[in-house]
Amino acid sequence: MTSPTPAPSATPGTPRARATIADVAAEAGVSKATVSRYFNHRERLLSPDIAARVEAAIAKLAYVPSPMAQALSHGRSRLIGLVVADITNPYSVAVLRGAEKACQEAGYLVMLFNLGNDRERERAAIDALASYQVDGFILNTLGQGEGLADVNTLHGKPAVLVDRRHAGLAADFVALDNEAAMRETCAHLVEQGWQSLLYVTQPLQGVSSRLERTAAFRACIAAQGPKVRGEVLEIDAQQGEDALARALAEFREREGSKVRCAVVAGNSVVTLRVAAAVARLQWTFGQELGFVGFDDPEWAPLIRPGLSTVAQPTDAIGQRAAQCLLERIGGLQGAVRENLLPGTLIVRGSSLGV
Amino acid sequence: MTSPTPAPSATPGTPRARATIADVAAEAGVSKATVSRYFNHRERLLSPDIAARVEAAIAKLAYVPSPMAQALSHGRSRLIGLVVADITNPYSVAVLRGAEKACQEAGYLVMLFNLGNDRERERAAIDALASYQVDGFILNTLGQGEGLADVNTLHGKPAVLVDRRHAGLAADFVALDNEAAMRETCAHLVEQGWQSLLYVTQPLQGVSSRLERTAAFRACIAAQGPKVRGEVLEIDAQQGEDALARALAEFREREGSKVRCAVVAGNSVVTLRVAAAVARLQWTFGQELGFVGFDDPEWAPLIRPGLSTVAQPTDAIGQRAAQCLLERIGGLQGAVRENLLPGTLIVRGSSLGV
DNA sequence: TTGTATGCGTTATCAA
DNA sequence: TTGATAACGCATACAA
Helix, strand or coil, rough: CCCCCCCCCCCCCCCCCCCCHHHHHHCCCCHHHHHHHHCCCCHHCCCCCHHHHHHHHHHHCCCCCCCHHHHHHHHHCCCEEEECCCCCCHHHHHHHHHHHHHHHHHHHEEEECCCCCCHHHHHHHHHHHHCCCCEEEEEEEECCCCCCHHHHHHCCCEEECCCCCCCCCCCCEEEHHHHHHHHHHHHHHCCCCEEEEEEEEEECCHHHHHHHHHHHHHHHHHHHHHHHEEEECCCCCCCCCCHHHHHHHHHHHHCCCCCCCCEEEHHHHHHHHHHHHHHHCCCCCCCHHHHHHHCCCCCCCHHCCCEEEEEHHHHHHHHHHHHHHHHHCCCCCCCCCEEEEEEEEEEHHHHHHC | CCCCCCCCCCCCCCCCCCCCCCHHHHCCCHHHHHHHHHCCHHHHEEEEEHHHHHHHHHHHHHCCCCCHHHHHHHHHCCCCEEEEECCHHHHHHHHHHHHHHHHCCCEEEEEEEEECCCCCHHHHHHHEEEEEEEEEEEEEECCCCCCCCHHHCCCCCEEEEEEECCCCCCEEEEECCHHHHHHHHHHHHHHCCEHHHEEEECCCCCCHHHHHHHHHHHHHHHHHHHHCCEECCCCCCCCCCCHHHHHHHHHHHCCCCCCCCEECCCHHHHHHHHHHHHHHHHCCEECEEEEEEECCCCHHCCCCCCEEECCCHHHHHHHHHHHHHHHHHCCCCCCEEHHHHECCCCHHHCCCCC
């Protein structure tokens, strides 16, 4: 009680500092090294009785090693740096969720850096994360070769790319199998009798997922032969929703009233805007316009007659990304791996034939 | 060039390790302490010429102090621990976004821990975060007194509570002004001629925001006198959407066809479920059922004739939370602060009179 | 099998 | 004003 040294007594109420390895060593009557070994080389080189004493001391003091100190000493921090292009995007969040979960389960914590779609900050993000000695990166960001010029940028840490590839960066990659999903989507629409397809996408801007989906769409159209027509429309955030409405109206007029027209939306952002435009036009999905959208927002069933969508296995993507990264952190060598996960076409009313 | 020691030369290609304070000291021909002072006490106790030399060395080596080492030595990590109850909830994400942004701008990084609605992990979350020496916590979680028994749990670090209060925890609090928002909502509905109001909420379960909104609803009804009736309905995730549809139908039948009935949804989760139930009933908002929902999901304008909502200033809430916390970290003492931010009633078609 | 000593990158205390 | 030097909490050679 009157001891001048802050003895780690079990005084509740006193928010005493965390026990350190030295406290445990003293409590168990062994050296710090022994306590350290208890954690790192347990069975291999520790006698049972000593191990038991250490274990008891650890339990008594509720000792938990400091990851910061471990990071300083040993290099590893059990920290994963997660850079996301836009945390406003539900897709990113869904992936983040899966990744964070997998990391948590593996005893890693996630440090988050949101770019807010600002490419300039990408380099800063990685540097900031690296300064905390993260063991690796999960990157859902960019398209161009701007920030991530080369592996050097990553400070020698492993990384996994999610959803968006990067030319200069040889890293494991996890994403939706865009080509297969697009094939299934187009096949379904054609089968249901839609004859002219309009693929609406956000500006390509070198974003690999957008490029791939667009290319896959064009390939599908080409494969169908002359009986099916296809167009691509890029929209950007600037133009209002009536600009899109006009574009859709023109599309239908161009094709003529005999031709059944459908839209394929490149992601949930586009889906929202198309739905708004269609509402403004007073059209009904499945009638004036067929529809399938990539991503499956929770409100898709609410827009009559229900929006058909391609659901991404976001949780699996996130978990797979984390798993890939953890394997690399664990020392796995070898060629870059490519994980293309299958989407699920959810057919609701908007894509059905009349 | 031929120096055997790994001189920090500007060899690109070689992923050389980060420069340390010792490298800078050597480069500038001063001691490590001097370099440290350059960062921490710059002008106060450093001669201009030495400062210039240090500055040059820092620039040349692109030196950045290691936050990990700083944390070890000096206690502060420039890390904020963010615990969120459910990252699937767009509200949480929106707040997170504002908070993360503010932290980033202040030079702090955010460590994320998602509870996935699992209360058991709350204590573990805080402990895990604390082990990384976070400087403070932003907590958006729980209701009951389970995990966060007392301030002791926080390892002596400051915290700010977002959206949900906690009885045993005297910490700054940031949230929507639920009472004012509910008052405005009810006044609007009554003014538009809705006579019987049903407040639909997720299970209260001691969650303060749910309790407050429910209490505010009851108070509003009471204040209106006998001309307006009000009921509260708790729904849980278990029951299917037709259970809710039945409940809504019964509600209308009970009140009779003469009485204009409206629903107030407690948050966006409830809004989604009510919208699904109304679709199933083939009702139209604003006709068979009036509607105002807390939270303003992006799809609210798409459900005809447009869903009226109370939008929360999520970004401001997040930023304010971060600001509060950073002030406390900066040493601010004094009584716990309560930040109630105003919501915005967005009137669309669903709440208008006939 | 266990203990001692050293280093990881910083800050802080104490001399000079 | 500046420079040694000792922590900070841990892991790991090395010695015993």
